[in-house]
Amino acid sequence: MMSQFKDHKISVKQLLALIPDAYLERLCQQSGVDRYAKVLHGRKLFYLLLYGMLENERLSQHSMEDTFNDLLFKQLFQLDASEKVRRSSISERLSRIDADYFRQIYECIYEQYAGLYSDSDKEKHKLIRVDSSLVSDTAGKLQSGLGSSGKKGVKYTMAFDGLLPCSAQAFNQSSYNSEEVALPKIVWQHVKQQTGHENLYVFDRGVQSARSLQSFDEQSVSFVCRAKENRKYELLENLLKEGQPIDLGESILLSDELVRLYYGQPIKNKKGNIHSRKTLLEQNFRLIIVESKQQPEQHFWLLANELELSAQEIVQAYRRRWDIEAAAAFSFLKQELYMSHLVSLSQNGIQVMLYMTLIVAMLLLIYKHANGIGYKTAKRRFAMEVRNLAIAMEVAHCHGQLDKLFKT
Secondary structure (H helix, E strand, C coil), rough: CCCCCCCCCCCCHHCCCCHHHHHHHHHHHHHHCCCCCCCCCCHHHHHHHHHHHHCCCCCCCCHHHHCCCCHHHHHHHHCCCCCCCCHHHHHHHHCCCHHHHHHHHHHHHHHHCCCCCCCCHHHHHCCEEEEEEEEECCCCCCCCCCCCCCHHHEEEEEECCCCEEEEEEEECCCHCCCCCHHHHHHHHHHHHHHHCCCEEEECCCCCCHHHHHHHHHHHEEEEEEEEECCCCCEEEECCCHHHHCCCCCCEEEEEEEEECCCCCCEEECCCCEEEEEEEEECCCCEEEEEECCCCCCCCEEEECCCCCCCCCHHHHHHHHHHHHHHHHHHHHHHHHCCCCCCCCCCCHHHHHHHHHHHHHHHHHHHHHHHCCHHHHHHHHHHHHHHHHHHHHHHHHHCCCCCHHHCHH
């Protein structure tokens, strides 16, 4: 079946084929995710969330109940028309189903699409942006959550390759309130996903710990981050020829130095008290300072462990941290797919919804890029195609007898 939009190069049916039913069934059997489930098996819950997120302006457990009992939904995914489900069952299933089942589906789709990248695209997407977004508006009923002043929240920390979210985690433990904990967690998670990677990870001022940067360097994880101004370091070598500022277009390169960073080493004195002693790391880092042309009083201190890249390449990598495409994708996740609205208040349910949001986002982003349309247009047309595909299947099922179409 071709797309109903004649100028489109890819249809929803083709995209849904990225998630073969046989794969979902096999994954269910391997993971044992349906061991105690009566109706809401893993495959059915996946389809329910996928369809519900596209059909509903604001997904909720009540709207999911209505969606599951909708004949068109059941026909589209070839489910038993007699099966019914209640909101309470959906809530319980979200809180207990193994979230790893959805993670594996997400990674399967990502790998399939990433395999379509050309060599030039792969080179382009080696720049991995890492950032977090805190949701607290609808998180007041959480049993536990991070935040300050008693305000509970959920932190979504993600890595983007410039086109798709390539790794993510939802945190509501207080220990992840600090970006010093959350951001490295996602970096290491993504590193494990890509053996032998050559990625360059870019983040803002969330990671300042010299020990975290040392750990990245020891494991050959390349990074560029923004440092706090006037942090303590030891100068090893001035890499800027003749010490003259260099015009980089939007900014001016003031300094490019090879340095070693200080960190606070805990020392126990004779009385048993712990104090911190400034100690130098053994690793060498690049410290680059640039001045903004638009705001000359603003200087950016950048740290990197890439010694082969030029200063201009490092500055450009940081500038691309949230370029137009990546920033738009992140905003799309929050605004159009309602990440700021918590469908489940359990930690497990939050993680399930995160992976489902990423799955829907990937399908929509692939659809958007392949068909050369905008984000909102992609979401609207994708939902239209899904709905019309379901209607076409139902009409075929009724052999064209429209009077039987909505009979239960």
